[in-house]
Amino acid sequence: MSRPESQLPPNLYYNQQESVKYTNCNRIINIQTQLSERAIQLLDLNLDECSLVLDIGCGSGISGFYLTQEGVNWVGLDISESMLNVAQQEKTEGELLLCDIGQGFKFRPGVFDAAISISVIQWLCVSFKKSENPYRRCTVFFESLRNCLKNNGRGVFQFYPENNEQINMITSAALRAGFSGDIVVDYPNSAKAKKLYLVVQLGGQSSKKTMDVIQGLVEESDDEKVKVIGRQQKKIRKQKKQKKVNEKSKLWIIKRKEKQARLGRKIKKTTKYTGRKRNNLGLFK
Amino acid sequence: MRLLVHNLLMCNKCDKNNYPLKIEVNKSVIMELEFKKDAILKLIPKLDFEVLSNTVRELGFKQFPKQIPPNVDQDLVFLKDLHRVLFETHIMDGQLTCPNPSCKRNYPITNGIPNMILTEDEQ
Numbered sequence: 001m002s003r004p005e006s007q008l009p010p011n012l013y014y015n016q017q018e019s020v021k022y023t024n025c026n027r028i029i030n031i032q033t034q035l036s037e038r039a040i041q042l043l044d045l046n047l048d049e050c051s052l053v054l055d056i057g058c059g060s061g062i063s064g065f066y067l068t069q070e071g072v073n074w075v076g077l078d079i080s081e082s083m084l085n086v087a088q089q090e091k092t093e094g095e096l097l098l099c100d101i102g103q104g105f106k107f108r109p110g111v112f113d114a115a116i117s118i119s120v121i122q123w124l125c126v127s128f129k130k131s132e133n134p135y136r137r138c139t140v141f142f143e144s145l146r147n148c149l150k151n152n153g154r155g156v157f158q159f160y161p162e163n164n165e166q167i168n169m170i171t172s173a174a175l176r177a178g179f180s181g182d183i184v185v186d187y188p189n190s191a192k193a194k195k196l197y198l199v200v201q202l203g204g205q206s207s208k209k210t211m212d213v214i215q216g217l218v219e220e221s222d223d224e225k226v227k228v229i230g231r232q233q234k235k236i237r238k239q240k241k242q243k244k245v246n247e248k249s250k251l252w253i254i255k256r257k258e259k260q261a262r263l264g265r266k267i268k269k270t271t272k273y274t275g276r277k278r279n280n281l282g283l284f285k
Numbered sequence: 286m287r288l289l290v291h292n293l294l295m296c297n298k299c300d301k302n303n304y305p306l307k308i309e310v311n312k313s314v315i316m317e318l319e320f321k322k323d324a325i326l327k328l329i330p331k332l333d334f335e336v337l338s339n340t341v342r343e344l345g346f347k348q349f350p351k352q353i354p355p356n357v358d359q360d361l362v363f364l365k366d367l368h369r370v371l372f373e374t375h376i377m378d379g380q381l382t383c384p385n386p387s388c389k390r391n392y393p394i395t396n397g398i399p400n401m402i403l404t405e406d407e408q
Contacts, residue, residue: 051327052293071324075290084398093318093372095290099401103408106295108304111331131405
């Protein structure tokens with residue numbers, strides 16, 4: 001399955017059909033819910049003081065819903081009109097703005113306590129127009145964020161980088177804008193469950209030139225284990241069904257002939273002599 | 286769009302004189318929302334109250350106070366008015382205009398969502 005980022009720009013990919021599907025598909029809702037909960041956990045909000053959070057790529061408001069539950073007001077940005085319309089229909093309690101984060105956004109300085117983003121910022125690394133430069137877009141995004149985030153404000157961005165180049169592009173843009181932080185990897189050993197979170201803070205103590213990759217959640221939950229065993233058992237059952245045919249046996253020869261016939265080649269009739277053991281007479285080795 | 290985000294938003298193009306954006310309302314709607322006292326109290330320090338008050342008065346609510354009253358955590362009347370103005374008044378159709386005389390960029394509001402996307406030439 002190819003990545004959405006290689007198919008269409010996000011405002012066209014998340015059209016009305018996709019937006020409705022996204023909001024009604026239980027699998028997607030479950031994944032986005034888990035990611036949102038984990039990101040909010042990593043944000044470590046001081047709920048007595050935190051009053052405004054910026055949700056970047058808020059979409060149909062799945063992550064915003066959890067912010068509302070925590071008693072936090074939020075402002076959501078998204079490039080897809082269809083997704084925002086769905087959020088509007090669902091009567092989300094956050095503010096919604098149609099905006100391209102790669103162009104930058106301007107709010108009053110230092111007004112947000114924190115920023116959150118689920119499955120979005122990898123879109124900054126791909127460009128669909130000549131005028132869009134991914135390096136520039138990442139730079140502009142992090143500069144905009146720096147301007148509207150309060151000092152020592154935190155940001156957690158779950159994202160799906162295609163390769164190390166994209167990770168570097170994003171982390172270096174964040175560092176250049178004055179953020180410090182790390183990449184947190186959950187379930188690094190599971191191809192399916194592995195998730196990356198960019199966790200940054202404005203200011204911060206160290207002036208590191210690079211970001212570290214640190215391990216987040218490691219133990220596989222029982223659900224993961226059950227899924228893995230289930231997959232293995234499925235594989236074994238499938239293999240049993242496809243009984244292996246011995247090479248050069250009569251059955252194998254007949255199967256080969258059927259295949260050739262399907263391809264349209266002329267083949268000889270299958271008779272009682274097909275695949276019969278022959279006496280070499282020492283002529284063929 | 287509600288007045289909370291209007292109090293935070295600046296023109297995307299300009300660097301100076303880009304706040305606050307002027308609102309022109311074609312259609313607005315009141316949608317009731319549960320009043321949460323603590324959430325509103327936490328939010329008050331974030332607001333530019335002068336801008337909020339001016340905007341609210343321009344839109345027709347003349348009785349809205351010009352300053353935050355003292356003992357705000359006990360003034361339920363004020364808090365409920367604030368709640369109404371920040372969270373329950375939705376501007377569904379209209380536009381936002383940059384106050385900078387050399388910019389005056391219009392951001393349309395459709396279905397309650399302001400469109401802040403710039404064209405290629407404007408970036």
